[in-house]
Amino acid sequence: xxxxxxxxxxxxxxxxxxxxxxxxxxxxxxxxxxxxxxxxxxxxxxxxxxxxxxxxxxxxxxxxxxxxxxxxxxxxxxxxxxxxxxxxxxxxxxxxxxxxxxxxxxxxxxxxxxxxxxxxxxxxxxxxxxxxxxxxxxxxxxxxxxxxxxxxxxxxxxxxxxxxxxxxxxxxxxxxx
DNA sequence: TCATTGATTTCA
DNA sequence: GAAATCAATGAT
Numbered sequence: 027x028x029x030x031x032x033x034x035x036x037x038x039x040x041x042x043x044x045x046x047x048x049x050x051x052x053x054x055x056x057x058x059x060x061x062x063x064x065x066x067x068x069x070x071x072x073x074x075x076x077x078x079x080x081x082x083x084x085x086x087x088x089x090x091x092x093x094x095x096x097x098x099x100x101x102x103x104x105x106x107x108x109x110x111x112x113x114x115x116x117x118x119x120x121x122x123x124x125x126x127x128x129x130x131x132x133x134x135x136x137x138x139x140x141x142x143x144x145x146x147x148x149x150x151x152x153x154x155x156x157x158x159x160x161x162x163x164x165x166x167x168x169x170x171x172x173x174x175x176x177x178x179x180x181x182x183x184x185x186x187x188x189x190x191x192x193x194x195x196x197x198x199x200x201x202x203x
Numbered sequence: 204t205c206a207t208t209g210a211t212t213t214c215a
Numbered sequence: 216g217a218a219a220t221c222a223a224t225g226a227t
Contacts, residue, residue: 075222084222094211112208114223131222142223152210183222205227212220 032056032068032168036160041102045121045128048102049076050198052119054174057135058166059148068168069148073134075181076196077118079127084187087127097156098127105157105165107150114142115151119159119167133182133197175201 035041035055041048056068077085086108087095097106102121106129109115122128131141138144145151150165159166178195185192 077222086222089212092212108222109208109210111221111223112210114208116222118222133222140223181222186221205225207224207226208221210221212218214218215216 032058032170034058035167035169038101038103038160041119041121041159042123043102043121045076045078045130046196048119048121049074049130049196050176050178052130052132052167053176053198053200054170054172056168056170057132057148058168060164061149069138070136070170070200071132071134072136072139072200073132074198075131075133076198077129077131078196079122082187082194083191084181084184085127085129091127095127098129099125100156102128103158103160105154105159107145107152107155109152110142115145116141117145117148117150117154177201 052074053071055071057071058068060066080088087098098120101124104120106118106120117132118129120129133141135144138147177199179197180193181197
């Protein structure tokens with residue numbers, strides 16, 4: 027599908043809703059990237075995970091506001107990037123109103139089946155920290171008008187957060203038709 | 204299954 | 216300052 031067929035999500039209100047509403051709605055939409063040379067490419071979002079507030083022990087903001095997590099306290103619609111295992115940048119989209127630290131981790135897009143591969147493919151790094159998806163000319167979200175079939179499952183790799191949080195079905199996966 | 208890898212956080 | 220931690224990946 028050509029990028030011009032997609033409708034950009036430029037309304038901040040889409041992102042300032044609760045993360046548990048936004049995360050499943052992002053699956054089946056398109057992550058659009060405009061590279062430095064002007065080339066525009068749209069990627070179907072396959073898989074997301076929700077991280078919800080300081081009470082969520084799997085959310086980085088559960089330990090409070092730090093220089094790294096600060097952007098999660100902003101109103102939804104900005105990008106939260108972080109480095110894990112010293113090697114992989116993770117792409118997250120901040121959601122919810124101001125001072126509610128929520129974010130959606132983009133785990134997989136069409137053609138890249140892991141969050142580390144995803145950011146490497148799209149050439150995303152810390153320079154995208156705080157990028158506004160509604161106004162940026164480098165990265166944004168677009169609606170393809172799909173009505174996707176979505177499956178849920180527990181989140182991945184957060185056993186450290188304890189059984190309760192590790193069992194929340196806050197991972198959203200696009201199912202093939 | 205295991206080594207890689209470095210920013211962030213925690214402890215002193 | 217120093218040490219431990221870690222939401223992953225690719226090679227074995």
